[in-house]
Amino acid sequence: MSSLLRRSTGLARVASYSLSASTRATLRTPRALRTTSSAWANQRPRYYSSDQKPPERERKDSKDGESDGATPSKEVPSKPQMKNHNSPGPTEGEAPTASENAKDGRLPLPEGWVYLSDAEYEKLQNMLSTGPLSLKENEKRAISEIKRVGVPKGLADILKKRQDGTLGIADAGKALKSIYALSKRLAELDYPELQNGSQSKPSKSYAESSSKNSSNEEGKKAQDGEQKQDDQNPKMGEKGFNSNRPPNPENNSDPSPLRGNDWVTTVVGSAIAYWIYTSIFDEGGREITWQELRKNFLEKGLVEKMVVYGHKVRVELNREATASMYPDSVALRPGFNYYFSIASVEAFERRLDEAQNELGIPNSDRIPVSYAGESGFMSLLMAFGPTLLLVGLLFYASRRGPGGGGAGGVFGFGKSKAKRFSQETAVKVKFADVAGLDEAKQEIMEFVSFLQKPDKFVRLGAKIPRGAILAGPPGTGKTLLAKATAGESGVPFFSVSGSEFVEMFVGVGASRVRDLFATARKSAPCIIFIDEIDAIGRSRAEGQRFGGNDEREATLNQILTEMDGFNTSEQIVVLAGTNRVDVLDKALMRPGRFDRHINIDAPTMAGRQDIFKVYLKKIVTHEEIEYLSGRLSSLTPGFAGADIANCVNEAALIAARNNAASVTLQHFEQAIERVIGGLERKSLVLNPVEKKTVAYHEAGHAICGWFFKYADPLLKVSIIPRGKGLGYAQYLPGDAYLMSYQQLMDRMAMTLGGRISEELHFPTVTTGASDDFSKVTQMATAMVTQWGMSEKVGPLHFRNDESKIHKPFSEMTGQTIDEEVKRIVEMAYKQCKDLLTEKKKEVGIIAEELLSKEMLVRDDMIRLLGPRPFDDRDDFTKYFGGTASTEPKGPPPPPSSPSLPDTPEPPAAPAMFKAVDAQDIR
């Protein structure tokens, strides 16, 4: 069967011929001409089976070729007795009589079948026996069988068309169908044993025919004749086409030739079909070289014509001349042609001209060359290819959508992209996995008990909260908490990001919301978690200021509608996460929608310790977990859960890189240093002047941190470039929730320590303090405009407008703010300068030590400056203040902000010494 399928090239070729009329003429006509000697090409009058020669004669005739069939004595067109689709006699479709059949030993025709005329049969015989496939004994017999069993009318038409050269692409399909019907019939006749075992009733057609045949004397004779013919061929009847004998009805074997669809029948039928099909459609041919062409055909004058198609040239030989010169050549097979490849048409023409000139062929006898143009298949492809491609793409897109079309719109755009987790699949997270966040857990626990035991609430007439907004900085565990809620309550969990509702097509977002809630309703009780809800839930009033966004508003409205649509008994809880609770639409936040607002802030020292414990359990470390987690958490103020998870993982990676057996404290501190400060940039080599400047800059910060009472405890100071900075001083700011005026002043003064140290020790200053200035300015501005720390401006709060379009104060107030900010910075500057002038010697000591060691830790400072004149915080003393350690201490993160509301930026400490332009230093 696969062979049959492989015939597609043949089909294409057939198609190509049928598509171009001119091409077809060029390609087909010569063949018809070449076969002038054959009965087929002569279009001789048909003769009819009643006047047929006896089988022996017939075989002889078919061998004779030229003289056969055309013999006028055989033609009795006026007395048609055999049904023939071409015959002018009996009406088409009219079955021959039993006596007619019997006379010729023919089997009755099924409906839609015809007998071939002798001429057609001969042509078919000729075609099949000389076709590209070698004939096997059975197949030879199949040819003679065809005469007896007839052919489907479709096949007879195909044969006619083939002769006329009018085969089209549609004919291939028809041909296959007819050929297969014929082959099946032949196969069944060839293997009557297939039917032997069958108990089913003989088919009517055959039963009738067999009874008629058996009762018909002539029929018997005919059978005898056929039998004789069979006998002449000893193999026939053994296993081959023995069924040209109608089966004996008395014999118990099922004689029906049309019944049975056993696989053997199928295989045999397919083989025959393939053979016939190939004979009809396979043009056959062989590639030769130009030299062969010239030597074997051109020089001998055998070439009748050449047809150029694309980069191939088909050589059509004069068959008669070729036959006389090469009687056994394959070139004599019908449909067989030699062909050769050419680089270009011009080159071919030139070469042919030269060859003909050399051979002295006169102009009048030159070989005609015709051009078939592009193959029909190619032109078909070019014509319909883009359209097919487009249709294909559209089809592909429609299948690709999450819903594959259907309810979600043509391409499934309207389908929700929410990922569904269930207890069995992904949500294995429990509250125990969420460290810290005790209050948040408690709040959300209520949802769990509602999902688990709704009666408890309904019984008392309590309305169940519809949803909760989890608000907080990134990575603080909002999603984790939502998952844990699902994990604890054991209900399906739909997780989707707000941005997934947003599509460029209007209405898609709303449609996705609808789809999400519809799916959730089907899976109730369940939890829907919409992460980053601010992507769609932004205040509509805010949006209008900038022209609005219809699509987003439609999506938001749909969410509002859906949440309103729940009835109190519907067990669907909607949780939403956001980092920007301040921008959310008020309608979303009102009771009845997101009833609960759960704030999830960066974890406290204890929270961090808990989170460290969760992640330390997952790695191999022999450190004492209580001490380790405490020390690490005090090193990481401001870290969110995600940062902690990342740090622990980073430490494990560093340990693995060092082939360590377990992860040690040092690995953890290196990891924290790396997360905060960035990678050490060993490749960045500073020149001595730059290095000295950096050392004095950092020493200035370090001295300030040491001698200002409210400065944060210093952990480490270094001049090794890391991340974006050329050096850094690290302090341990602790979790500050409130900051006093004096703390802010000390912090600002310390931040200016780098630049002032440069001023005091070098004739010029550098660009390295730019980042420090930025921090100082921000702090001073916040003091004046938000924290009411300026007497002149007073206790006012001017909201920082990020867009910088509106100034929320008058020109005059603006001027006053500028003056006050400047005054505060100058105060900090003076405070710092006074200290560093006083401690100029100590700055020098620390700077020189830094230059020689590149990094100083707290113990070095104590050694060089003596103990710090102020008491340190408890946690600092607990983990860092004890015995002097020679190990470099891990750097803390930049100082956290005093967690005051509306703090625009954390009032940063002088943690980094920004990259300096080498030009400026020199």
Ligand SMILES: Nc1ncnc2c1ncn2[C@@H]1O[C@H](COP(=O)(O)OP(=O)(O)OP(=O)(O)O)[C@@H](O)[C@H]1O
């Ligand atoms: N309290 C915590 N306990 C344990 N792990 C935590 C905790 N908080 C955060 N994590 C870790 O941080 C990862 C990120 O947390 P999550 O995705 O929940 O943050 P989020 O607040 O939703 O962040 P975003 O606002 O960026 O979406 C979690 O997968 C988990 O590994």
